[in-house]
Amino acid sequence: MALLMPALVGGLLTGGVYALVALGLTLIYGVLHIVNFAHGSLLMMAMFGAWLLAAKFGLDPLVALPLLAAIMFAVGWALYRFVIGRVAHGDDRAILLATLGVAVVLDNLALVLFTGDTRTIETPYALQMIQAGPLLIPLAKLIAFACALLLAGALWAFLALTDTGRAIRAVAREPEGAALVGIRPDRIFALAYGIGIACLGAAACLLLPSFYVSPQVGGVFVLVAFTVVVLGGMGSFPGAVVGGLLVGITENLGGLYLGEDLGPICVPLLFIAVLLVRPTGLFGSVR
């Protein structure tokens, strides 16, 4: 019990950031109906971006967050406009392989630019703890959790309340119908991809104070992100949030009960189990 509570809380806090990563993925799936295998690699790129801003320009990740989110939006928008949308011709397998190709390029580009070393940054709050009853909560993770949920809420409000958000939802439902009322689906596709990747810019800033970054980190996150999205239901907004929290907790409980070596197996096993038993996830509708 003494170990269980910290593991649960720690998992929940990390899960908040997973939720933000997964929101980007589920948005891209929901609107473009593509499986963005480059998601982990783009997160890795964003984390290197946050690391550069912190290590070379002394910018605290939390301060750099809006800037990096904007940069990643531009990266995502351009990537869709000039590479993925161009190459794929709307064929599912081609899109999947194109996003894999992008992931391969990015992972190795990072290896060329930054070498294979793992890097971390130091922030004044990295080691601070907050006492909550019997629990000690790392401040960096608490901030990350709060910001992630705040941003998830903001994204939800944007999609629900603004005209652009409505246009995105319209294209997600019915691209041809949306085109008939004057929305240009190709623009919305690039926009939605950009927003999905902007989430990674924000998530990178929230992760970096308590995580490390290396060119391999994308591979670590890609399976986590897909597990979250599949568990919650592909394309489901609340699913991504609940799924993120559940995966965070699962990961920590796995580490607690199965040990450091075997513990990480929980995420791939959860992924396989969900796909085999309930492919629509918790909140997904039957396609």
Added chain:
Amino acid sequence: MTRGLWIALATLALLPFASHSQFVANLAMLTAISAALGQAWNIAGGFGGLTSFGHVAFFGLGAYADAILQTRYGFTPWLGLPAAALLGGGVGWLMGLATFRAGLRGSYFALVTLAFAEAFRILANSIGITGGGSGILVKLHTSAGNFQFADRRAGYAAALALLALATFAARRLAVGRFGAYLMAVRENEDAARALGVRAVRVKSAALALSGALTALGGVLYVQSYLYIDPPTAFSVERSVEMLLVAMIGGAGTVAGPLLGALAVHAIADTTRSLVATPGVAPMLYGVVLLLIIGFLPGGIARFVTRPAHA
């Protein structure tokens, strides 16, 4: 045209035997293993349209089966070959039944294979029989009975044999009845089912065949390097390389993976001789993959052969 291509490939395959350079033989062996693994991937991913991101699972299982049987139980590595093939084939069959019965296709199948490979890697890293993170070291004792060769050309011959076997299997698919079922399922599963093709069985069988061949590649790896550990046995990079070789050469064609392996190794070796920075060559593979998907979906094979079913 096609006959000319095969004669050229066969001549090219025999050339390294004329050289006494171990370096050349080693290069040839690595290319042949890549081609064989790419061909194994091609059987499921090309002919069957079962895009796998985690084919290294079979490679690793084969490698560990061979290494464990000889180091722990003292079996000859020659027994490792059928054992690995059985294990790879069996796991491929079961993985196929489980995932195809659940109706997983396309991207979902790709992701689930990736998850299987990752689960195997973590398992190999944490249980005792695989030696955990420190891996398994096979004792150096070169002899034909030990399936270890001092001369790399013998290793190359073994790799060529596997390549020939995989290519023979692919050729059977291209012209045979089972292959016709498989390709019918790839093109339109519902239509194939309506015509009486048992899609789940056909796809599972293709995955089993592909898994068995891939596992044999794992045995060849262990017998040439005499060492295996979890990150090597189950690396995502190797899964991606198998896919690249098949896609670049031309997925779903018999000659594709051979051409793809030649292209990939040509890129790798030229790049390595020009720039020493690690990562440059794999980055180029990614670029080539994007170009192939975008501009030449049939792969290099489209240049050299006429499409079989245009």
